[in-house]
Amino acid sequence: MRSTMTKSIRRLACGLPLAALALLAGCGGTIKQDARVTGDVSRLEGVTQVNALMSPDAAKQQVDNPQFNREELATRLRQRLEAKGLTAPTAAHRVVIVVTDVRVRGAFAAIMFGFMAGDDHVTGRVRVLDPSGRALRSFEVHANYAFGGVAGGQDGVRMNWLYDKFSDMAMAELEKVVMPPRAGAASIAPVAASSLPAASPSQPVPAARPVPIVVSDAAIDNADAVPVSERGRAGYREWLTQKAPRAFVVSDSGHWYGTWSDRPKDPNEPRDPSERALKRCNDAGRAHCTLYAVDNRVVYVRPSVGALQ
Numbered sequence: 001m002r003s004t005m006t007k008s009i010r011r012l013a014c015g016l017p018l019a020a021l022a023l024l025a026g027c028g029g030t031i032k033q034d035a036r037v038t039g040d041v042s043r044l045e046g047v048t049q050v051n052a053l054m055s056p057d058a059a060k061q062q063v064d065n066p067q068f069n070r071e072e073l074a075t076r077l078r079q080r081l082e083a084k085g086l087t088a089p090t091a092a093h094r095v096v097i098v099v100t101d102v103r104v105r106g107a108f109a110a111i112m113f114g115f116m117a118g119d120d121h122v123t124g125r126v127r128v129l130d131p132s133g134r135a136l137r138s139f140e141v142h143a144n145y146a147f148g149g150v151a152g153g154q155d156g157v158r159m160n161w162l163y164d165k166f167s168d169m170a171m172a173e174l175e176k177v178v179m180p181p182r183a184g185a186a187s188i189a190p191v192a193a194s195s196l197p198a199a200s201p202s203q204p205v206p207a208a209r210p211v212p213i214v215v216s217d218a219a220i221d222n223a224d225a226v227p228v229s230e231r232g233r234a235g236y237r238e239w240l241t242q243k244a245p246r247a248f249v250v251s252d253s254g255h256w257y258g259t260w261s262d263r264p265k266d267p268n269e270p271r272d273p274s275e276r277a278l279k280r281c282n283d284a285g286r287a288h289c290t291l292y293a294v295d296n297r298v299v300y301v302r303p304s305v306g307a308l309q
Contacts, residue, residue: 028143028144028165029141029142029143029144029165029166029169030141030142031139031140031141031142031169031172031173032139032140032142033138033139034125034138034139034140036138036283037127037135037136037137037138037282038136038137039130039134039135039136039137040136041128041136041137041177041178044093044128044136044177044178044179045088045091045178045179045180045181045182046086046087046088046091046093046178046179046180046181047081047086047087047088047091047093047094047095047128047178048087048088048089048090048091048092048093048094049078049094049095050074050075050077050078050081050094050095050096050097051074051094051095051096051097052070052071052073052074052096052097052098052099052124053070053096053097053098053099054070054098054099055098055099055100055262055271055272056245056262056271056272057100057101057262057271058099058100058101058102061101061102061103062102065102065103065104067104067158067159068102068104068122068159069159070097070099072159072163073097073099073122073124073163073166073167074097076163076164076166076167077095077097077166077167077170077171079167080167080168080171081095081171081174081178084171084175084180085180085181086174086175086178086179086180088181091181092130092131093128093129093130093131093136093178094128094129095126095127095128095129095174096126096127096129097124097125097126097127097170098124098125098127098272098275099122099123099124100123100124100125100140100271101121101122101123101124102121102122102123103119103120103121104120104158104159105119105120105158119144119145119146120144120145120146120158120159120162121142121143121144121145121162122141122142122143122144122162122163122166123140123141123142123143124140124141124166125138125139125140125141125270125275126138126139126140126141126170126173126174128174128177128178132288132289132290133278133289133290133291134278134282134288134289135278135279135282136177137173137177139170139173141166141169141170141173143162143165143166143169144162145158145161145162145165219298220240220293220296220297220298221240223236223237223240225298226248226250226256226292227250227254227292228250228254228255228256229254232250232254232255232256235256235258236248236256236258238258239258239260242258242260242261243260243261244260244295244296245260245261245262245272245273245295246258246259246260246261246273246293246294246295247259247260247272247273247274247276247277247278247291247293247294247295248277248291248292248293248294249274249277249278249280249281249289249290249291249292250289250290250292251281251286251287251288251289251290252286252287252288253286253287255281255284255286256292257277257278257280257281257289258277259273259274259276259277259280260273261273264276273294274291274294277291278291
Protein backbone atom coordinates (compact mmCIF):
# COMPACT_ATOMS: atom_id res chain seq x y z
CA MET A 1 0.00 0.00 0.00
CA ARG A 2 2.78 2.38 1.04
CA SER A 3 4.80 1.44 -2.05
CA THR A 4 1.86 2.15 -4.37
CA MET A 5 1.25 5.53 -2.70
CA THR A 6 4.94 6.43 -2.97
CA LYS A 7 4.96 5.65 -6.69
CA SER A 8 1.83 7.75 -7.21
CA ILE A 9 3.39 10.70 -5.41
CA ARG A 10 6.55 10.38 -7.50
CA ARG A 11 4.56 10.31 -10.72
CA LEU A 12 2.65 13.41 -9.61
CA ALA A 13 5.83 15.22 -8.60
CA CYS A 14 7.44 14.43 -11.96
CA GLY A 15 4.36 15.53 -13.81
CA LEU A 16 4.04 18.93 -12.12
CA PRO A 17 7.19 20.47 -13.65
CA LEU A 18 6.11 19.27 -17.07
CA ALA A 19 2.66 20.75 -16.58
CA ALA A 20 4.15 24.04 -15.43
CA LEU A 21 6.44 24.14 -18.45
CA ALA A 22 3.54 23.41 -20.77
CA LEU A 23 1.53 26.20 -19.15
CA LEU A 24 4.31 28.73 -19.42
CA ALA A 25 5.11 27.74 -22.99
CA GLY A 26 1.46 28.11 -23.88
CA CYS A 27 1.22 31.76 -22.79
CA GLY A 28 3.26 34.27 -24.71
CA GLY A 29 3.94 35.25 -28.28
CA THR A 30 6.40 35.28 -31.14
CA ILE A 31 7.36 37.61 -33.97
CA LYS A 32 8.45 36.40 -37.39
CA GLN A 33 9.84 38.96 -39.81
CA ASP A 34 9.30 38.75 -43.56
CA ALA A 35 12.80 39.54 -44.77
CA ARG A 36 11.56 39.85 -48.35
CA VAL A 37 9.64 43.06 -47.57
CA THR A 38 12.13 45.90 -47.08
CA GLY A 39 10.66 49.08 -48.53
CA ASP A 40 11.93 52.61 -47.89
CA VAL A 41 10.73 53.84 -44.49
CA SER A 42 12.89 56.97 -44.33
CA ARG A 43 9.79 59.17 -44.77
CA LEU A 44 7.38 57.09 -42.74
CA GLU A 45 6.07 59.86 -40.49
CA GLY A 46 2.98 58.56 -38.76
CA VAL A 47 0.14 56.35 -39.97
CA THR A 48 -3.41 57.35 -40.72
CA GLN A 49 -5.33 54.21 -39.82
CA VAL A 50 -5.17 50.63 -38.59
CA ASN A 51 -7.39 48.06 -40.27
CA ALA A 52 -7.89 44.39 -39.47
CA LEU A 53 -8.96 41.84 -42.08
CA MET A 54 -9.57 38.11 -41.97
CA SER A 55 -7.88 35.66 -44.34
CA PRO A 56 -10.25 33.12 -45.96
CA ASP A 57 -9.17 30.45 -43.47
CA ALA A 58 -9.58 32.76 -40.49
CA ALA A 59 -12.98 33.87 -41.73
CA LYS A 60 -14.10 30.24 -41.62
CA GLN A 61 -12.65 29.85 -38.13
CA GLN A 62 -14.56 32.91 -36.96
CA VAL A 63 -17.78 30.91 -37.10
CA ASP A 64 -16.50 28.62 -34.34
CA ASN A 65 -14.77 31.42 -32.43
CA PRO A 66 -17.39 34.19 -32.05
CA GLN A 67 -15.60 35.69 -29.03
CA PHE A 68 -12.87 37.05 -31.31
CA ASN A 69 -13.42 40.55 -32.71
CA ARG A 70 -11.00 41.78 -35.35
CA GLU A 71 -12.16 45.37 -34.91
CA GLU A 72 -11.21 45.24 -31.25
CA LEU A 73 -7.77 43.98 -32.23
CA ALA A 74 -7.32 46.92 -34.61
CA THR A 75 -8.56 49.34 -31.94
CA ARG A 76 -6.03 48.12 -29.36
CA LEU A 77 -3.13 48.61 -31.76
CA ARG A 78 -4.44 51.99 -32.92
CA GLN A 79 -4.68 53.17 -29.30
CA ARG A 80 -1.05 52.26 -28.72
CA LEU A 81 0.07 54.14 -31.81
CA GLU A 82 -1.95 57.18 -30.73
CA ALA A 83 -0.48 57.06 -27.22
CA LYS A 84 3.01 57.23 -28.75
CA GLY A 85 2.08 60.11 -31.07
CA LEU A 86 2.55 57.97 -34.18
CA THR A 87 -0.77 58.74 -35.87
CA ALA A 88 -2.05 61.64 -37.94
CA PRO A 89 -5.44 61.95 -39.72
CA THR A 90 -3.81 62.89 -43.00
CA ALA A 91 -0.68 60.74 -42.84
CA ALA A 92 0.13 58.87 -46.04
CA HIS A 93 0.76 55.40 -44.62
CA ARG A 94 -1.46 52.85 -42.93
CA VAL A 95 -1.21 49.58 -41.02
CA VAL A 96 -3.14 46.47 -42.02
CA ILE A 97 -3.53 43.35 -39.89
CA VAL A 98 -4.52 40.20 -41.75
CA VAL A 99 -5.62 37.62 -39.19
CA THR A 100 -4.61 34.19 -40.52
CA ASP A 101 -5.41 31.88 -37.60
CA VAL A 102 -7.66 32.23 -34.56
CA ARG A 103 -8.79 29.80 -31.88
CA VAL A 104 -10.69 30.54 -28.68
CA ARG A 105 -11.61 27.86 -26.15
CA GLY A 106 -15.13 27.68 -24.84
CA ALA A 107 -15.50 29.17 -21.36
CA PHE A 108 -16.38 25.82 -19.78
CA ALA A 109 -13.34 24.06 -21.28
CA ALA A 110 -11.02 26.92 -20.34
CA ILE A 111 -12.24 27.05 -16.73
CA MET A 112 -12.43 23.32 -16.11
CA PHE A 113 -9.43 22.04 -18.07
CA GLY A 114 -7.16 25.06 -18.53
CA PHE A 115 -4.18 24.41 -20.79
CA MET A 116 -5.18 20.75 -21.14
CA ALA A 117 -7.96 21.99 -23.43
CA GLY A 118 -5.36 23.60 -25.67
CA ASP A 119 -4.76 27.33 -25.91
CA ASP A 120 -6.38 30.46 -27.24
CA HIS A 121 -4.33 32.07 -29.97
CA VAL A 122 -4.35 34.74 -32.64
CA THR A 123 -1.91 34.82 -35.52
CA GLY A 124 -1.79 37.61 -38.06
CA ARG A 125 0.41 39.41 -40.56
CA VAL A 126 1.00 43.06 -39.77
CA ARG A 127 1.95 45.19 -42.76
CA VAL A 128 2.89 48.83 -43.15
CA LEU A 129 1.61 50.09 -46.51
CA ASP A 130 2.49 53.19 -48.47
CA PRO A 131 -0.22 55.27 -50.25
CA SER A 132 -0.17 52.95 -53.29
CA GLY A 133 -0.72 49.83 -51.17
CA ARG A 134 2.89 48.66 -51.42
CA ALA A 135 4.17 46.88 -48.31
CA LEU A 136 7.19 48.53 -46.70
CA ARG A 137 7.41 46.18 -43.72
CA SER A 138 5.69 42.88 -42.96
CA PHE A 139 5.88 40.59 -39.95
CA GLU A 140 3.81 37.83 -38.39
CA VAL A 141 2.59 38.08 -34.80
CA HIS A 142 1.48 35.02 -32.84
CA ALA A 143 -0.09 35.53 -29.40
CA ASN A 144 -1.32 32.59 -27.34
CA TYR A 145 -2.93 32.14 -23.92
CA ALA A 146 -3.40 28.87 -22.03
CA PHE A 147 -4.37 29.78 -18.46
CA GLY A 148 -7.68 28.53 -17.10
CA GLY A 149 -9.44 28.29 -13.78
CA VAL A 150 -12.29 30.40 -12.48
CA ALA A 151 -10.41 33.67 -13.04
CA GLY A 152 -8.10 32.99 -15.97
CA GLY A 153 -10.70 31.04 -17.93
CA GLN A 154 -13.25 33.82 -18.26
CA ASP A 155 -13.83 35.06 -21.81
CA GLY A 156 -13.12 38.69 -20.98
CA VAL A 157 -9.82 37.92 -19.29
CA ARG A 158 -8.60 35.67 -22.07
CA MET A 159 -9.62 37.92 -24.95
CA ASN A 160 -8.20 41.06 -23.34
CA TRP A 161 -4.89 39.26 -22.81
CA LEU A 162 -4.78 38.13 -26.45
CA TYR A 163 -5.66 41.57 -27.86
CA ASP A 164 -3.13 43.30 -25.60
CA LYS A 165 -0.33 40.80 -26.17
CA PHE A 166 -0.75 40.89 -29.94
CA SER A 167 -0.89 44.69 -29.94
CA ASP A 168 2.11 45.09 -27.63
CA MET A 169 4.28 42.89 -29.84
CA ALA A 170 3.12 44.58 -33.03
CA MET A 171 3.69 48.00 -31.48
CA ALA A 172 7.26 47.10 -30.52
CA GLU A 173 8.01 46.36 -34.18
CA LEU A 174 6.17 49.37 -35.58
CA GLU A 175 8.08 51.75 -33.30
CA LYS A 176 11.24 50.69 -35.11
CA VAL A 177 10.06 52.14 -38.44
CA VAL A 178 7.29 54.68 -37.78
CA MET A 179 8.40 58.18 -36.80
CA PRO A 180 6.22 60.82 -35.12
CA PRO A 181 4.82 63.27 -37.70
CA ARG A 182 6.73 66.53 -37.87
CA ALA A 183 4.82 69.65 -36.86
CA GLY A 184 2.80 70.76 -39.86
CA ALA A 185 4.17 68.05 -42.15
CA ALA A 186 1.32 65.63 -41.60
CA SER A 187 -1.46 68.19 -41.46
CA ILE A 188 -1.57 68.69 -45.21
CA ALA A 189 -4.67 67.05 -46.67
CA PRO A 190 -4.39 65.03 -49.91
CA VAL A 191 -4.78 67.25 -52.94
CA ALA A 192 -7.45 66.38 -55.49
CA ALA A 193 -6.39 66.47 -59.14
CA SER A 194 -9.07 69.04 -60.00
CA SER A 195 -7.79 71.48 -57.37
CA LEU A 196 -4.17 71.57 -58.53
CA PRO A 197 -2.94 74.83 -60.11
CA ALA A 198 -1.94 74.86 -63.74
CA ALA A 199 1.69 73.97 -64.37
CA SER A 200 4.04 76.72 -65.40
CA PRO A 201 7.83 76.97 -65.85
CA SER A 202 8.13 78.96 -62.62
CA GLN A 203 5.59 76.98 -60.58
CA PRO A 204 5.56 73.21 -61.24
CA VAL A 205 2.54 71.15 -60.31
CA PRO A 206 2.98 69.88 -56.73
CA ALA A 207 2.93 66.16 -56.21
CA ALA A 208 -0.34 64.82 -54.82
CA ARG A 209 -1.06 61.58 -53.06
CA PRO A 210 -3.43 59.01 -54.57
CA VAL A 211 -6.97 59.22 -53.26
CA PRO A 212 -8.17 56.32 -51.08
CA ILE A 213 -9.41 53.03 -52.52
CA VAL A 214 -12.92 53.51 -53.83
CA VAL A 215 -15.43 51.37 -55.64
CA SER A 216 -15.07 52.10 -59.34
CA ASP A 217 -17.95 52.95 -61.65
CA ALA A 218 -16.65 50.33 -64.03
CA ALA A 219 -18.52 47.03 -64.02
CA ILE A 220 -16.57 43.96 -63.02
CA ASP A 221 -16.97 42.47 -66.51
CA ASN A 222 -15.91 45.63 -68.36
CA ALA A 223 -12.41 44.64 -69.46
CA ASP A 224 -12.05 47.80 -71.56
CA ALA A 225 -11.98 49.88 -68.37
CA VAL A 226 -8.91 48.14 -66.97
CA PRO A 227 -5.84 50.45 -67.27
CA VAL A 228 -3.60 47.89 -68.99
CA SER A 229 -2.69 46.88 -72.53
CA GLU A 230 -4.91 44.74 -74.73
CA ARG A 231 -2.88 41.74 -73.66
CA GLY A 232 -3.56 42.67 -70.06
CA ARG A 233 -7.27 42.97 -70.78
CA ALA A 234 -7.18 39.49 -72.27
CA GLY A 235 -5.59 38.32 -69.04
CA TYR A 236 -8.32 40.11 -67.12
CA ARG A 237 -11.02 38.33 -69.12
CA GLU A 238 -9.36 35.02 -68.28
CA TRP A 239 -9.19 36.09 -64.63
CA LEU A 240 -12.94 36.72 -64.71
CA THR A 241 -13.52 33.03 -65.42
CA GLN A 242 -11.91 32.06 -62.11
CA LYS A 243 -13.89 31.59 -58.91
CA ALA A 244 -13.51 33.76 -55.81
CA PRO A 245 -11.46 34.42 -53.81
CA ARG A 246 -9.54 36.28 -56.49
CA ALA A 247 -7.69 39.57 -57.04
CA PHE A 248 -6.39 41.57 -60.00
CA VAL A 249 -3.53 44.05 -59.59
CA VAL A 250 -2.25 46.69 -62.03
CA SER A 251 0.85 48.88 -61.97
CA ASP A 252 1.70 52.29 -63.41
CA SER A 253 3.77 50.64 -66.15
CA GLY A 254 0.74 48.66 -67.37
CA HIS A 255 1.82 45.33 -65.94
CA TRP A 256 -0.85 43.17 -64.36
CA TYR A 257 -1.13 40.22 -62.01
CA GLY A 258 -4.22 38.06 -61.57
CA THR A 259 -4.51 35.56 -58.72
CA TRP A 260 -7.22 33.29 -57.41
CA SER A 261 -7.76 30.55 -54.82
CA ASP A 262 -6.51 30.55 -51.23
CA ARG A 263 -4.25 27.59 -51.94
CA PRO A 264 -1.23 28.86 -53.91
CA LYS A 265 1.05 26.36 -55.61
CA ASP A 266 3.98 27.90 -53.76
CA PRO A 267 3.34 27.41 -50.00
CA ASN A 268 5.66 30.35 -49.25
CA GLU A 269 3.30 32.78 -50.95
CA PRO A 270 0.42 34.49 -49.08
CA ARG A 271 -2.82 32.54 -49.16
CA ASP A 272 -4.89 35.66 -49.60
CA PRO A 273 -5.14 36.39 -53.37
CA SER A 274 -4.96 40.17 -52.87
CA GLU A 275 -1.74 39.93 -50.89
CA ARG A 276 -0.34 37.37 -53.31
CA ALA A 277 -1.00 39.53 -56.38
CA LEU A 278 0.43 42.65 -54.72
CA LYS A 279 3.49 40.71 -53.59
CA ARG A 280 4.17 39.39 -57.10
CA CYS A 281 3.86 42.88 -58.50
CA ASN A 282 6.10 44.41 -55.84
CA ASP A 283 8.66 41.60 -56.08
CA ALA A 284 8.92 42.29 -59.80
CA GLY A 285 9.86 45.89 -59.02
CA ARG A 286 6.78 47.44 -60.62
CA ALA A 287 5.84 50.99 -59.65
CA HIS A 288 2.67 51.68 -57.67
CA CYS A 289 1.13 48.22 -57.60
CA THR A 290 -2.57 48.73 -56.97
CA LEU A 291 -5.59 46.49 -56.56
CA TYR A 292 -8.00 46.88 -59.45
CA ALA A 293 -10.58 44.20 -58.57
CA VAL A 294 -11.24 41.82 -55.69
CA ASP A 295 -13.71 38.95 -56.08
CA ASN A 296 -16.73 40.57 -57.80
CA ARG A 297 -15.95 44.22 -56.99
CA VAL A 298 -13.87 46.73 -58.90
CA VAL A 299 -11.66 48.79 -56.60
CA TYR A 300 -9.02 51.17 -57.76
CA VAL A 301 -6.61 53.79 -56.41
CA ARG A 302 -6.83 56.50 -59.03
CA PRO A 303 -3.45 58.27 -59.11
CA SER A 304 -3.88 62.04 -59.05
CA VAL A 305 -1.78 64.51 -61.05
CA GLY A 306 1.86 64.44 -60.04
CA ALA A 307 1.57 61.26 -58.02
CA LEU A 308 3.49 59.31 -60.62
CA GLN A 309 6.34 61.79 -60.94
